[in-house]
Amino acid sequence: MSAGCGAAQGTRNRRGTAQAPTGLVLRLPPPTGPYRDRIGVTALYLVDRSRRDPWEAGIAVREVMVSVFYPARDVGGGHPVAPQMSRGAVEVFRAVDVAVHRLPRKGVDWGATRTHAHTGAPAEPVRRPVLLYTPGGGDARTLGTGTAEELASRGYVVVTVDHPGDAGEVEFPVPRAGRGPVRPTVFRGDPRARPWQFRTMIETRIADLRFVLDQLAALAAGRNPDAAGRAVPAGLGRALDLRRVGVFGHSAGGTAAAQAMDEDRRIRAAVNLEGFLDRPSDTPGREPDPYPVARHGVDRPLLLLGSERFPARRELERSWATLLAQGGGHIRRDRIDGGAHWVFNDYGALAPQLQGAGLMPAEARNALVGTVEPAVSVPQVRHLVHRFFARHLPVRDPGR
Template identity: 55%
Template structure:
């Protein structure tokens, strides 16, 4: 069915903090060189499911495609992280949110990607996820979910939601899109690229760049399905990743349900993607924030909703665009440490308390896939 914005369906109730007080860990100072101010160590919220989570990374290469951002590479390379329920045990280390090389690169560009992020003062390499690298997966087949991050963001900024979904029984595969991701660290150098590949984006994408981004992302997601021999999967994505998973749902029958976390359904020039022009017969959730509503988003989403079908729209109040990412938990810690302002926080994630926003986003995505791709 379709849904718009009746007040009873909005997802934030003021003061709805029941059971959430212990969810968000506070930030901790990191040691620094003698005489220097300590670097801030940020913490991600613990998952809410009953399963421990194991993690592994894979380097994939598609020889049938060249890289659209750097044709000299000759193939299209991807990095992915696979998160899945694991056998209990504590002998495996927690997976870092960012690899050392990626963290170093991100520290140089964080403020230019998202202006409210600080120029310095954070140990980005110190943030750990709640997944354990190399932990043995629980036996048995489990439904798979693919994640595509927002334009300019790397897959690691979706770690909290991905680990939470895995803790409830899904296998989650987070996909980087090198070239538009802020940074991607590979296992080693390539013939014409370094170990860390940085984004080519220098600002909001123009029409041609955005078209290339989405076409490349859709092809990346379909290649992951091919390479890992996957069928009947779910997909979710944020911003440009939300656009990509919605279009991939339309294009590829192996994707049975998708969640678009505030991604446009049209090109920069206003041309609707075919998913919005022709509708979808498979379930699609459109989730947005009250802080990011704009004419382009309204027009493109309304075009899809007008077709009817299994498309549902939900809104999160008191929030902004990056509340669907790890920034929902990290930015309040930056504000508490004096490394960003209240206005900067509001511009990124809104004013909602992360003890509300984090579980609300998790519950929204998890309940959708529990209906359409249950564990």
Template identity: 50%
Template sequence: MTQHPAPSRRTVAKGALLGAAAVLFGPSAARAAEGTAALRLPAPTGPHRVGLRTFALTDTSRSDPWEPGAREVMISVLYPARTVRGFPRAPQLTPAEAREFAGLAPLVHPGLPAVGVDWGAVLTHGHVDAPPLPGRRPVLLYTPGGGDSRALGTTLAEDLASHGRVVVLVDHPGDASQVELPSGMRTTVLRGEPDPETFRTMIDTRVADLRLVLDRLGDLPLAPVMDLRRIGVYGHSAGGTAAVHALAGDDRITAGVNLEGYLDLDPDLVAGLDRPLLMFRTDGFASAARLERSWAGLPARRVLLTDAGHWVFSDYAHLVPRLQAAGLVTAGTRAALVGAGDTAATTALVRHGVRAFFDHRLRTPAPPARARRSPQ
């Protein structure tokens, strides 16, 4: 076994300075000092490398609720790749999205820095247009938290894809902080907590967006690697609400995961749910009483995450602690967003729980039993 000497104090100090430079001044400063990007997402844990393709979908039968015109939706599809050699890693946000998000971040999530972060420098582990691994695999749809773009669900999605799932991240323009569409950039209409009417519109629109995606999956170039008999849905916050509503109302979906979303919008619909559901919550959620009331009586398995905050289910679990280490986010902001605990450990629990649930609920259907011959 090769022995590696412990780093000297000088090496450790140098590494810390390079990491801070990457956050504060972007990739140019990091490169100038041999630097390492400080804003990183954790690698997926599965045996497969991950491919990524992005598609724009238009529903000409439906008007967009937030601005005039037909409804447009962006999706990213993550999947096990046959090879990733020669296929670049995708940035978490496009350059245009990163510029928009730099100004929107402190509005969407108070306490995030208004300046000093190169959001466009964050790379995913998805390789653009990498060829998929042959074989049909279960499909999981993801809908993000209110005000968030689909890109902030990258970490969990990549992990699921690396373990042999096809994961579809769905953006909801007008609700999401920013989405770059073929027709142009869309930014969020949300400012603070949505009122009941706005929340109703958000959830109805998200459920319709999920139905659109389900309708179009069979037409995508990646359809040959999707097993459309095995479909699950999961979502965070408002996305959790939408995921459960979609699960209850669409027979194509077999099972769902709710990552701390309210379920009091349509109590009768939710009460009649007869499909497998897993629900996560944190002990740091500010509206825990409403959440618990809305979950009362549901026959679903529940998991409580301790020392955790509401946005720990998203990529903020990894980005916010790094921003705090660079002095760009306070301890109070960190606690409010993702909790004061070990976010890496919490992420590992969520990854394992969601993966195990869908592994169990979306197992390959058994082949039909062969008829026995009657004795002669």
């Protein structure tokens, strides 16, 4: 079966007998690297007590949720395959993301999609490069699962980061004053149309990424950074080589990835998946202001990856032009022909399944991910991102 294809499947009850499907069960394309059959995953709840939440006045600290994907020592006994989304997140996804992206309101069992990673499996205690992923504005970390699993299958530790208040839906393991168990996005439209909101989003994401790196350093030093005190998989801290750190992000995440590398020397390479490199002005009619990374240029590797059918492609090119004018040999560019803006995350594989099942019209699928088939786009995105990091942050143990 080619990447991105899927079919409705039955779920199972507690006795293990098949149940009738409650809707189309979408499939994430499988990873292809040497660790594809033994990927582990765990969630960490991280709390930065030095910052207040920027989106909700009633939350006195900054909370961040991450998922860590990694090559596992073994995945047998007691380490079930993880769902793409938690139960609480699925309910908010149905209420928020479905409307935003013109997804079908009925006929899909959004909670039934499984990953290829095993919850809590012991990590192979080999030092590996660490890659952080920051999703698009209003998107949750779960939509970067496919690429995260592919990179983990090729020997990387991949940390996908949720930015609460910005992300579509984030479920927390513990209660806290000022929010419910699942926190929805505050966005009601394109943040670039609200300059203060866009600036806050990018600044917060950069601070979140730097905080996550601090917490990973604590984990590598043998401490448990999970603020709920939940156990960390065996060997995970010993799998982190924080001398080799990269970051990749989609849309607003691409903006944050590039600027975070500019601000934090711990980051050795970055991938910007169709993120603007300027911030809109508060003054109507005034040109957007380039971010420092665009004005100064880069002294470490940066990949700029765009799509052919992005409606804001002209504005994107203008925002990238300032950086490209700086010259130097650290920047690489590429493009997904036939792709649209969300071809870079899991929608690239999922939207065509919805169209194929008659649940999503062609125009909605094309607006989301373009006309390119997932059998082409999924391997292409994975290859371009992996090739870039393999060149600049190579895995010394390529798997067995």
